[in-house]
Every structure is written in C-alpha cells, then in structure tokens.
Amino acid sequence: MQLNRETIIDAAISILNSYGLADMTMRRVAKQLDVAPGALYWHFKNKQELIGATARRILAPLLDGTGADGVDKQGAAATCAQLRDLMISHRDGSEVVSAALSDAALRAELERKVSDSLDVADEVGAFTLLHFVIGAVLAEQTQHQLQEFTGDEENTEDEIYRERFSTGIKIVLAGLDALGTIR
Structure with missing residues (x-):
C-alpha cells in the first residue's frame, strides 16, 4: 500500500464511522495504516487539515x-x-x-x-x-x-x-x- 492523501482520508473515514471524531486522531490513523504518525505529516500539516480533507470527501x-x-x-x-x-x-x-x-x-x-x-x-x-x-x-x-x-x-x-x-x-x-x- 502506498501512503498518500487518499489512503489517509480513507483510514480517517473508517475510524470516524467506527468510533467517531474524538477517536479520529493522527496516531490512530497512523496505526490503522501501519505507519509511524510522522509519516502522515508529509501529507497533512495537522489534524485540522485532515478534518478539512475528510469533510471535503x-x-x-x-x-x-x-x-x-x-x-x-x-x-x-x-x-x-x-x-x-x-x-x-x-x-x-x-x-x-x-x-x-x-x-x-x-x-x-x-x-x-x-x-x-x-x-x-x-x-x-x-x-x-x-x-x-x-x-x-x-x-x-x-x-x-x-x-x-x-x-x-x-x-x-x-x-x-x-x-x-x-x-x-x-x-x-x-x-x-x-x-x-x-x-
């Protein structure tokens, strides 16, 4: 699996649907993708930017x-x-x-x-x-x-x-x- 914005948003939405926004953390998204949390920051500056991309999706x-x-x-x-x-x-x-x-x-x-x-x-x-x-x-x-x-x-x-x-x-x-x- 190649890590990119779309796969990160997919994982965020999966967590959102299962557990809710409070549990949609960068750490949890990274764990679901089996990557270090820092890897997400190449694609999103912070959780707020991920929330924005998730909302757009x-x-x-x-x-x-x-x-x-x-x-x-x-x-x-x-x-x-x-x-x-x-x-x-x-x-x-x-x-x-x-x-x-x-x-x-x-x-x-x-x-x-x-x-x-x-x-x-x-x-x-x-x-x-x-x-x-x-x-x-x-x-x-x-x-x-x-x-x-x-x-x-x-x-x-x-x-x-x-x-x-x-x-x-x-x-x-x-x-x-x-x-x-x-x-």
Whole structure:
C-alpha cells in the first residue's frame, strides 16, 4: 500500500464511522495504516487539515455535483436535504463539517453552493441555511448516539427527524422570501 492523501482520508473515514471524531486522531490513523504518525505529516500539516480533507470527501457529491449542462439546478430545499444526507451518512459527520468550516475556502464554497440554490442569491440566507442544516444534523446525530448509548430506541425514526428538518428549511426559506419582499 502506498501512503498518500487518499489512503489517509480513507483510514480517517473508517475510524470516524467506527468510533467517531474524538477517536479520529493522527496516531490512530497512523496505526490503522501501519505507519509511524510522522509519516502522515508529509501529507497533512495537522489534524485540522485532515478534518478539512475528510469533510471535503464527505461533501464531494454536493461540492462536485453538476447537471448535464455543467450547472447545478437543484433548489435550496434539495441542496439542504443533500447536505443533511451526506453528513448523516457518517458518524459525527456534522461535527466534522462544522470543524472544517474554520477553513475559509470550504466555508465560502458551501455558502456559495447554498446561495446558488436560492431563487435570489443571498449571502445571509446561505449562511443561515448552512448553519441550520449543520445544527439540525448535529442535534439528530447526538440524539441517536445518546439513544444508542442508553439503549433507548424511542423516537429514533429517521422520518421524524427528516420531517422536522424539512419544516425548518421551509420556515427559513419563507422568512427569506418575506424579507425579500419587504426590502
């Protein structure tokens, strides 16, 4: 096996999905790859950079997705739902994405993706939607993990979370629409 950024990210995602973000350490990634921790630093300056690369991998279908004409045509609700689904598909996915937003380029790219999906591009609206999605998924993932830890299976239906999420998106979009007509 050749050590490169992709194999390191693969190992990080494997650890993330099995144990969570707290256990996705450089030392643990190195151990999984059977290399010395220092070998990882040839590819990533630090754990924060690895978290950013991991978030980009998780979000790749959204960040890279375009229609047949090269332009992504999905609306804001669909964009937010896709973002939710991508984060939900990985344990602590929302924490990884949230932590990666310290990278100004990734944050701007995500906000632009959300802004482009709005009927009228709106930076504040994109910021609000992005942070609503991350917060909603963080709350959902935390609740699932708590229920898993305590053995309480009550209200773990994904449909309940999906419905609340969808309603929240509608509320934010209605608010943005109302603000647009007031201005």
